[in-house]
Amino acid sequence: MSYTALYRKFRPNDFDDVKGQEPIITTLKNQIKSNRIGHAYLFCGTRGTGKTSVAKIFAKAVNCKGEQESAPCNECEMCNKLNNNASLNVIEIDAASNNGVDSIRKIVDEVKYSPTEGKYKVYIIDEVHMLSTSAFNALLKTLEEPPPYVIFILATTEVHKIPITVLSRCQRFDFKRITVEVIYNRLMELVSYEGIIADDKALKYIARMADGALRDALSLLDKCISYYLNEKLTYENVLKTLGTVDITIFSTLLRHIKEQDVDMCIQLIDKVESDGRELVQFSLEFIWYLRNVLLAQVSDNIEEMLEFSSEDLQYIKDDSKLFDKEIVMRYIRVFSDISVQIKYAPRKRVILEVGLIKLCRPEMENNLESLINRIQILEEKLEKGNFQTNKNESYESRKIEPELKEKKKKILLEAIPDDLKEVVKHWGRIKLEVGKIDPPLGIALHHAKISIIDKNKLLIISKTDFDYGVVKTKEHVEIIKSVITKQINKSIEITTKFIDIKNNEKDDYPDIEQVVNVPIEYID
Numbered sequence: 001m002s003y004t005a006l007y008r009k010f011r012p013n014d015f016d017d018v019k020g021q022e023p024i025i026t027t028l029k030n031q032i033k034s035n036r037i038g039h040a041y042l043f044c045g046t047r048g049t050g051k052t053s054v055a056k057i058f059a060k061a062v063n064c065k066g067e068q069e070s071a072p073c074n075e076c077e078m079c080n081k082l083n084n085n086a087s088l089n090v091i092e093i094d095a096a097s098n099n100g101v102d103s104i105r106k107i108v109d110e111v112k113y114s115p116t117e118g119k120y121k122v123y124i125i126d127e128v129h130m131l132s133t134s135a136f137n138a139l140l141k142t143l144e145e146p147p148p149y150v151i152f153i154l155a156t157t158e159v160h161k162i163p164i165t166v167l168s169r170c171q172r173f174d175f176k177r178i179t180v181e182v183i184y185n186r187l188m189e190l191v192s193y194e195g196i197i198a199d200d201k202a203l204k205y206i207a208r209m210a211d212g213a214l215r216d217a218l219s220l221l222d223k224c225i226s227y228y229l230n231e232k233l234t235y236e237n238v239l240k241t242l243g244t245v246d247i248t249i250f251s252t253l254l255r256h257i258k259e260q261d262v263d264m265c266i267q268l269i270d271k272v273e274s275d276g277r278e279l280v281q282f283s284l285e286f287i288w289y290l291r292n293v294l295l296a297q298v299s300d301n302i303e304e305m306l307e308f309s310s311e312d313l314q315y316i317k318d319d320s321k322l323f324d325k326e327i328v329m330r331y332i333r334v335f336s337d338i339s340v341q342i343k344y345a346p347r348k349r350v351i352l353e354v355g356l357i358k359l360c361r362p363e364m365e366n367n368l369e370s371l372i373n374r375i376q377i378l379e380e381k382l383e384k385g386n387f388q389t390n391k392n393e394s395y396e397s398r399k400i401e402p403e404l405k406e407k408k409k410k411i412l413l414e415a416i417p418d419d420l421k422e423v424v425k426h427w428g429r430i431k432l433e434v435g436k437i438d439p440p441l442g443i444a445l446h447h448a449k450i451s452i453i454d455k456n457k458l459l460i461i462s463k464t465d466f467d468y469g470v471v472k473t474k475e476h477v478e479i480i481k482s483v484i485t486k487q488i489n490k491s492i493e494i495t496t497k498f499i500d501i502k503n504n505e506k507d508d509y510p511d512i513e514q515v516v517n518v519p520i521e522y523i524d
Contacts (some may be wrong), residue, residue, distance in 0.1 A: 006218040006219070010190055011053055015028070016071070017163060018054055019186050020050075020179065020214070021054065023176055024175065028054070029070035032061050032069070035071045038167055039151060040152040040171065041055075041058075041171050041523075042162070042166075043155045046175075048217075049212065049215075050175060050214070055155060056082070059120075059122035060074075060078070062151065065078050065112050087118070089118045091110075091121070091122070093124065094127065095125050095126060095129075101135045104135045105138055106141070110143055111123075111150045115149055121149055121151070122150075122152075126155045129156045129157075133163075136165075140169070143166065154166070159172075177211070178214050179212075183206075184203055187218075188203060188404055191203070198232070202237065205238055205239075220242065225241075244278075245277055247308075249268070251289075251318075252268065253265060253268055257331070260360045261360070262466045268354070278344055279352055283355075290331050290335065291332065294320075338354070338355035354518075363446065403414060416452060417456050419490050419492060420458060420512065426487045430487055431488070433486070434480055444462065445480070447464070448461060448467060449509070449511050449513075451510055453509075457492075459496075459497060462496065463501050464498075468497075477494055
């Protein structure tokens with residue numbers, strides 16, 4: 001016998017099997033019990049919430065010949081025929097592939113004939129919003145005044161596309177998203193029935209990933225079971241199968257962003273991609289993590305709002321203390337834009353890396369949120385004492401060192417050619433103009449140091465491998481040279497270098513911006 005997917009195998013067969021839609025089930029059962037059955041129903045809601053399943057159960061219940069008053073018995077002849085899709089009383093139509101006026105005219109002609117068996121003919125039109133305008137118009141009159149033995153059940157995921165003339169003729173039932181707890185409990189029942197051993201954390205993660213759709217949860221579970229056949233289903237196995245990452249990865253990424261460490265962010269993305277994770281899903285989940293961090297900042301009852309384990313919740317709480325609310329909102333905005341672009345981008349990783357660079361470099365944006373971000377970074381540098389003298393230095397060395405520095409500075413100043421002095425004096429304007437031509441290059445120059453080499457060459461020293469990769473290209477060097485020529489009317493030779501300060505690589509090159517007495521430059 002061929003295998004049956006879990007979502008089909010465990011499709012609700014009775015009203016009591018339907019999970020998470022209790023108000024709708026109660027209303028329909030009461031209508032059947034009191035014989036107040038409507039002629040047209042509209043079931044709307046997101047995918048996988050039970051619209052079509054409830055429609056089929058309702059069709060069975062109104063035709064059931066058993067003794068139950070408000071639910072199908074699933075034992076009588078009519079129930080058995082409907083369970084086996086052998087009854088002519090229930091006609092299910094997919095409006096996505098039968099959306100023309102001819103399909104509806106066929107229904108209008110058929111409703112004239114009473115059912116051959118049972119009490120009602122039930123027409124279930126799935127994805128009804130796909131019908132054409134002419135098809136809707138053809139349905140209107142029959143939908144308003146059908147024969148007493150006909151019931152229409154229209155199902156849709158996009159109720160806003162249904163004409164108001166159709167909406168006014170139907171009883172509307174809104175199927176809500178199913179909670180994580182309800183989905184998790186259902187998954188526990190099913191794995192127990194199937195004899196599968198699974199971790200609670202794994203099932204809870206699947207329940208969260210289903211996004212309120214029980215059918216999606218069963219499909220995800222089916223996929224994970226198939227991948228790890230005859231093995232225990234663990235949390236790590238689920239992450240690998242679904243191509244997602246653990247919450248610790250998002251926390252680590254957020255801390256790299258806080259430290260403005262572009263290199264570590266890129267390395268983390270490289271690891272995520274090399275592990276086979278889906279970058280589109282990764283960006284969406286990172287937005288969700290940022291959302292949870294924001295909620296932790298503004299709510300006192302975060303435990304009740306977020307359905308996470310205590311361990312994962314602690315990560316969110318800890319990260320919420322690292323940022324201002326405005327900064328987290330900026331991160332969400334930037335990554336929301338990225339998530340839209342990345343879906344259709346041929347090079348998804350590039351789009352993701354650009355988003356991370358934006359988060360690490362708030363000066364790339366000119367808005368209030370990025371300004372707040374930049375201010376926070378400066379405040380943290382001040383708090384860490386980055387501008388204080390080294391405490392391990394002796395009093396004598398601190399006293400003598402300024403004199404030595406001044407002597408070296410004077411000697412070096414005399415050695416710097418006038419052309420390079422002019423470059424230094426206009427360096428602020430040069431960086432600005434370069435940034436207008438190529439923003440990433442302008443940012444890389446902003447973080448670089450300028451020095452002198454071979455007596456007359458301008459040396460641009462990058463402090464990160466990423467910035468160096470931007471500056472060193474032949475095209476970018478030519479841009480810098482052309483801007484310098486425009487500013488000082490002279491051509492300057494340029495060379496580039498990367499000094500890995502993080503790995504304690506020695507930097508013996510003087511910062512000529514500190515040597516040349518640069519006047520304050522007001523840039524419009």
